[in-house]
Amino acid sequence: MGQKWVANPNRYSSKYSALSVFINYLSETKITLEIPAPIFIPAPSVDGVLVVINPYEDTDISGEQLIGFLRFLKNCFRFRRKTLLNNLGSFAGNYKTEWGKYFTEKNYSVKIRPQNLTPREFWELFLFWQGF
Numbered sequence: 001m002g003q004k005w006v007a008n009p010n011r012y013s014s015k016y017s018a019l020s021v022f023i024n025y026l027s028e029t030k031i032t033l034e035i036p037a038p039i040f041i042p043a044p045s046v047d048g049v050l051v052v053i054n055p056y057e058d059t060d061i062s063g064e065q066l067i068g069f070l071r072f073l074k075n076c077f078r079f080r081r082k083t084l085l086n087n088l089g090s091f092a093g094n095y096k097t098e099w100g101k102y103f104t105e106k107n108y109s110v111k112i113r114p115q116n117l118t119p120r121e122f123w124e125l126f127l128f129w130q131g132f
Contacts, residue, residue, distance in 0.1 A: 002049035005029050009116055016115045018073035025069075025119035027055040072126045076114045084114050092129055102128055 006029040007016040023029060035048035061069075075091040076084060088099055102125070103110060108117075117125070 002031055002051045005051050005053070006031055009118060013115055018070065018077045021073050021117075021119045021122050022070050023053065025123055026059055026061075027053045029053050068130070069123070069126050072129065073122060076122070076125075080114065082113075083110065084108075084112050084117070085110050087114060088129075093132060095132060098132065 003012045004015040004017060004020055005023050006012065007020040008024060009016060030052050031049045032052050033050040035050065037043045037045065037047050040048070072092075076087050079087055079090070082090075085096075085099055085103065089096060092099075100110070102108075103112070106121075106124075
């Protein structure tokens with residue numbers, strides 16, 4: 001779980017998810033200590049980690065926006081092997097032309113997958129979607 005919290009497109013990318021994006025958009029995360037499994041009783045099958053989460057102070061987002069953003073992210077990552085464009089089309093309305101223009105403007109390939117965008121890029125995409 002700790003790896004999922006600190007994941008990004010370049011580190012622990014297989015663990016990168018909606019939760020990763022959400023946490024890392026709102027805070028800085030860092031694994032500070034690895035804890036071997038035998039320390040715990042009963043011992044789990046995986047090692048543990050201590051994650052430090054430092055919230056960004058300049059984040060001015062309403063509770064309603066946070067809920068909407070998390071729902072948006074969950075849908076973007078719902079079908080991980082699909083392209084982001086296909087995922088957006090399945091839940092965000094039939095705005096293929098608008099999404100295509102946005103992707104072109106941002107120099108995103110139409111074949112880009114959700115795990116390739118940064119938290120900031122997802123926030124910008126969310127704000128664009130809210131403008132429909």
